[in-house]
Amino acid sequence: MSVMIAADRLVKRYHDKRRGEIIAANQVSFECVKGEIFGLLGPNGAGKTTTLRLLSTILKPSGGTATLNGYDVIREPERVRASIGYLSGETGLYDRLTPREILRYFGQLNRFPDDRLHSRIDELVRLFDMEEFSDVRCEKLSTGMKQKVSIARAVVHDPPILIFDEPTSGLDIIVADTLLTFIEECRSAGKCVVFSTHIMSEAERLCDRIGIIDRGEILAVDTLDGLREKTGERFLEKIFRSLMRGNPA
Amino acid sequence: MNLRDTGIVFRKEAIDILRDRRSIIATIVFPIAFFPVLLFGQQRLEEMREKGLEDETVWVAIDGSDRSFRKRIEEDHLIEIRETSNFEQSIRREELQASVILPATFPTKGNSSTEISILYDGSKELSRLARERIRDHVDSWRGELRRERLQEIGAPADLDLVVDVEETNIASEERMAGSKFGRIFPIFLVLILMNGASVIAVDLFSGEKERRTIETLLTSLADRRSVVAGKFLAVVLMAITSVILFLVSNFVAIKLGLTGGAAARASLELSPGTGLVVVLVTLPLAIFLSAVLVLTASHARTYREAQTLLMPIMLLSIVPAAIALLPGIRLDSVAAFAPIANVSLAVREALLGNFPVLPLIAVFLSNAICAVIVLRKAVSYLESEAVVLGPAPSISPARGADRSLVREVNVFYFIQLLLLYYVGSTIQAYDLLSGLLLTLWGLLLIPSLLFARYYQLPYLDTFRLRLPAVGHVVAAALLALPTLFAANLMFHLQSRFLPVPEQLFKEMEGLLDIGGGGLPMLLFAIAVSPGICEELFFRGLILGRHERGMEPWKAILVGGLFFGLFHLSIYRLLPTAIMGIVAGVLAYRSRSIVPPMVLHILYNATVLLGGRFEGLALIDEVSTQTVVGALLLGAAGITLLRTVSAPRAKEYRETASRP
Numbered sequence: 001m002s003v004m005i006a007a008d009r010l011v012k013r014y015h016d017k018r019r020g021e022i023i024a025a026n027q028v029s030f031e032c033v034k035g036e037i038f039g040l041l042g043p044n045g046a047g048k049t050t051t052l053r054l055l056s057t058i059l060k061p062s063g064g065t066a067t068l069n070g071y072d073v074i075r076e077p078e079r080v081r082a083s084i085g086y087l088s089g090e091t092g093l094y095d096r097l098t099p100r101e102i103l104r105y106f107g108q109l110n111r112f113p114d115d116r117l118h119s120r121i122d123e124l125v126r127l128f129d130m131e132e133f134s135d136v137r138c139e140k141l142s143t144g145m146k147q148k149v150s151i152a153r154a155v156v157h158d159p160p161i162l163i164f165d166e167p168t169s170g171l172d173i174i175v176a177d178t179l180l181t182f183i184e185e186c187r188s189a190g191k192c193v194v195f196s197t198h199i200m201s202e203a204e205r206l207c208d209r210i211g212i213i214d215r216g217e218i219l220a221v222d223t224l225d226g227l228r229e230k231t232g233e234r235f236l237e238k239i240f241r242s243l244m245r246g247n248p249a
Numbered sequence: 250m251n252l253r254d255t256g257i258v259f260r261k262e263a264i265d266i267l268r269d270r271r272s273i274i275a276t277i278v279f280p281i282a283f284f285p286v287l288l289f290g291q292q293r294l295e296e297m298r299e300k301g302l303e304d305e306t307v308w309v310a311i312d313g314s315d316r317s318f319r320k321r322i323e324e325d326h327l328i329e330i331r332e333t334s335n336f337e338q339s340i341r342r343e344e345l346q347a348s349v350i351l352p353a354t355f356p357t358k359g360n361s362s363t364e365i366s367i368l369y370d371g372s373k374e375l376s377r378l379a380r381e382r383i384r385d386h387v388d389s390w391r392g393e394l395r396r397e398r399l400q401e402i403g404a405p406a407d408l409d410l411v412v413d414v415e416e417t418n419i420a421s422e423e424r425m426a427g428s429k430f431g432r433i434f435p436i437f438l439v440l441i442l443m444n445g446a447s448v449i450a451v452d453l454f455s456g457e458k459e460r461r462t463i464e465t466l467l468t469s470l471a472d473r474r475s476v477v478a479g480k481f482l483a484v485v486l487m488a489i490t491s492v493i494l495f496l497v498s499n500f501v502a503i504k505l506g507l508t509g510g511a512a513a514r515a516s517l518e519l520s521p522g523t524g525l526v527v528v529l530v531t532l533p534l535a536i537f538l539s540a541v542l543v544l545t546a547s548h549a550r551t552y553r554e555a556q557t558l559l560m561p562i563m564l565l566s567i568v569p570a571a572i573a574l575l576p577g578i579r580l581d582s583v584a585a586f587a588p589i590a591n592v593s594l595a596v597r598e599a600l601l602g603n604f605p606v607l608p609l610i611a612v613f614l615s616n617a618i619c620a621v622i623v624l625r626k627a628v629s630y631l632e633s634e635a636v637v638l639g640p641a642p643s644i645s646p647a648r649g650a651d652r653s654l655v656r657e658v659n660v661f662y663f664i665q666l667l668l669l670y671y672v673g674s675t676i677q678a679y680d681l682l683s684g685l686l687l688t689l690w691g692l693l694l695i696p697s698l699l700f701a702r703y704y705q706l707p708y709l710d711t712f713r714l715r716l717p718a719v720g721h722v723v724a725a726a727l728l729a730l731p732t733l734f735a736a737n738l739m740f741h742l743q744s745r746f747l748p749v750p751e752q753l754f755k756e757m758e759g760l761l762d763i764g765g766g767g768l769p770m771l772l773f774a775i776a777v778s779p780g781i782c783e784e785l786f787f788r789g790l791i792l793g794r795h796e797r798g799m800e801p802w803k804a805i806l807v808g809g810l811f812f813g814l815f816h817l818s819i820y821r822l823l824p825t826a827i828m829g830i831v832a833g834v835l836a837y838r839s840r841s842i843v844p845p846m847v848l849h850i851l852y853n854a855t856v857l858l859g860g861r862f863e864g865l866a867l868i869d870e871v872s873t874q875t876v877v878g879a880l881l882l883g884a885a886g887i888t889l890l891r892t893v894s895a896p897r898a899k900e901y902r903e904t905a906s907r908p
Contacts, residue, residue: 053464056468057468058464081470082470088464101264110470154465
């Protein structure tokens with residue numbers, strides 16, 4: 001199994017005027033292989049977003065490093081970016097552009113070959129059922145339609161690694177289900193997916209392995225069954241609470 | 250930077266802008282409509298007002314029995330005569346617009362004269378109109394009386410015309426109009442430019458954050474410089490477009506006669522050639538101001554925050570444009586380097602049909618340099634994580650404790666420089682002595698203390714507030730005259746290549762001749778105050794921060810040049826820098842601010858007293874005595890400085906080199 005993501009003791013420190021120094025990610029280490037969905041599970045403010053931003057080179061680590069698709073996030077950020085598709089639940093779109101224009105823009109920026117870009121966009125439009133609105137400006141689209149565009153935007157350059165940061169936040173059940181189904185399809189297609197959520201049911205449904213994160217630290221990394229065995233609890237909420245007790249503030 | 254990525258980002262932004270109604274209004278509709286509508290509206294309003302007043306009947310009371318004058322008034326159908334017992338009260342209550350008090354008897358014969366009083370309220374338009382009409386009647390009646398008298402004595406009608414004046418204005422109608430037009434036009438130009446560029450900058454930079462598209466953009470393969478460049482190009486293009494549209498719209502409106510007054514008569518001067526010069530000098534300004542707007546907008550997380558941040562910047566940028574148009578300010582060698590103001594002046598010159606090549610090049614270059622500096626800052630900010638995380642000032646525990654703050658202190662210095670140019674010069678123009686004191690203590694020292702406070706810098710260490718060794722003070726005193734001699738020598742040497750204009754000598758003499766308070770006050774204003782305030786700022790704050798960020802000798806050199814530049818004269822730059830460098834060495838070696846203060850005070854005092862006492866003026870002369878004297882004193886000062894300060898300097902270097 002080829003390792004696609006290897007986080008090696010990632011650290012991110014911030015300084016906050018009121019709270020002083022904050023360690024948003026503290027010695028975060030985990031690995032993720034091809035064709036695997038790795039779930040990063042934790043409450044709000046646990047450090048999920050920071051970890052995913054470090055992996056996607058939006059932030060620079062204060063310590064440690066990570067390699068994605070064999071490229072180092074510090075030394076080769078461009079190559080890392082070429083290997084990933086990033087999507088956050090909060091991601092917005094350019095309201096005055098149409099879905100096709102947005103896909104074209106990000107396809108070009110991600111150096112997808114020009115001669116294949118048009119057919120790739122057509123393929124995504126069909127895949128996400130966007131035929132009816134692919135030439136309508138985004139400002140006129142519903143939340144569900146927009147999320148489809150966002151997903152298509154993240155994968156337009158067909159990257160081997162997908163990083164999804166709470167991608168279902170704010171979505172209704174139907175659209176969320178479409179997204180989760182797509183993530184499952186990505187796994188089948190051999191992509192490596194890192195997926196953060198605080199919704200336990202999503203993690204139970206999707207994740208091959210789960211990393212439990214709290215206050216910037218990874219408390220445990222294992223399969224769901226492994227975590228159950230380790231904590232003696234069945235449900236993820238209980239597993240999470242059990243691990244948190246072992247990591248008092 | 251990748252040009253392909255820049256092109257992709259630029260193309261996308263251009264499409265985005267052209268689909269945004271707000272952007273179109275700000276950058277296309279507003280510049281086209283602004284001036285014609287303004288002038289057209291103003292002209293029509295004036296016409297309406299004048300027309301309305303022309304037909305307005307005014308109420309006037311007359312006190313006096315002279316029938317002939319009363320008859321004249323009565324025949325004027327626009328004046329209605331009313332009766333009242335209290336003229337002033339009636340005018341105040343607007344029951345009357347004016348009243349005329351005639352003398353008891355009128356001098357009809359001989360050379361006696363009399364007086365007619367007109368009572369009116371100058372604050373009211375109708376009352377002023379009534380006064381005008383009465384005066385017209387008085388003037389015509391007086392003319393008749395004079396003619397009658399001259400006829401009586403058989404003299405010619407123009408007997409009393411002893412001296413007649415004939416004035417000829419050599420300026421063409423167009424030039425006169427250009428002169429008036431030029432006073433307001435550059436302000437509108439900056440306004441149009443800022444308005445157009447700010448809307449785009451906010452949308453492209455703050456909007457990217459508010460829409461939460463920034464992360465997707467930053468995780469794309471495009472490098473951040475290319476992204477910034479593409480967006481920045483779009484901002485500049487729209488800024489330039491709005492300026493060009495503004496000019497074209499004025500040109501067309503004037504040609505079509507849509508506008509009246511001064512603008513209409515300026516039609517010939519606002520030729521395509523003038524327009525081209527205006528666009529050329531405005532181009533770097535557009536780049537500079539766009540960079541300022543981009544830098545500011547990229548700090549904001551929302552549209553609203555960006556607008557709040559940009560409003561004061563927009564207002565501030567109009568101030569230099571307006572100040573430059575005050576009477577007496579010309580596009581000279583100093584003004585040509587003052588950003589924004591110089592464009593304002595260049596545009597005014599262009600409207601007058603003047604195209605001074607060298608100053609225009611200076612205008613172009615100074616704005617282009619400012620643009621590059623600000624743009625670099627914008628790129629470095631957009632490359633930082635603060636773009637995503639929000640403006641976190643630093644990761645260090647205290648804002649400035651472990652940082653050199655070289656960049657911050659440099660920005661602060663340039664702000665001080667602008668303050669000195671725009672505010673300091675203005676207040677000194679009103680009153681040199683008090684303006685000088687206000688500039689030094691109020692504009693220079695207090696902000697320096699506030700800067701240190703903001704960055705939580707310890708005052709004693711930052712401003713070198715330590716007692717010096719006696720030897721250092723003596724060394725400073727010994728070095729004062731040799732330093733002045735060296736500065737004068739530099740002044741003489743450079744004058745061979747850079748002839749000093751007579752004006753500068755006059756200004757310098759003016760500075761030394763200012764009165765008000767006698768010699769002690771002069772010494773305080775010209776020697777002591779600069780010695781204290783400038784030393785705390787330059788050798789305390791600036792040199793101190795630079796020492797932490799670079800080699801000491803570089804810090805001293807840079808500090809000296811900063812000091813020279815601060816005197817806002819190309820002719821004084823190097824001589825003053827010499828003084829700054831010597832003061833820097835003293836500060837560095839002694840670790841105290843006192844020796845450079847002593848040097849500065851003695852230096853300035855000698856210059857001041859040199860103008861008053863013959864003996865001290867000798868320092869201006871290059872002779873064997875002065876050279877030998879300067880060398881001896883200099884050698885003594887340097888020896889003393891080296892001997893006394895060596896151990897302390899070594900100890901300090903270790904502290905200063907800490908990151």
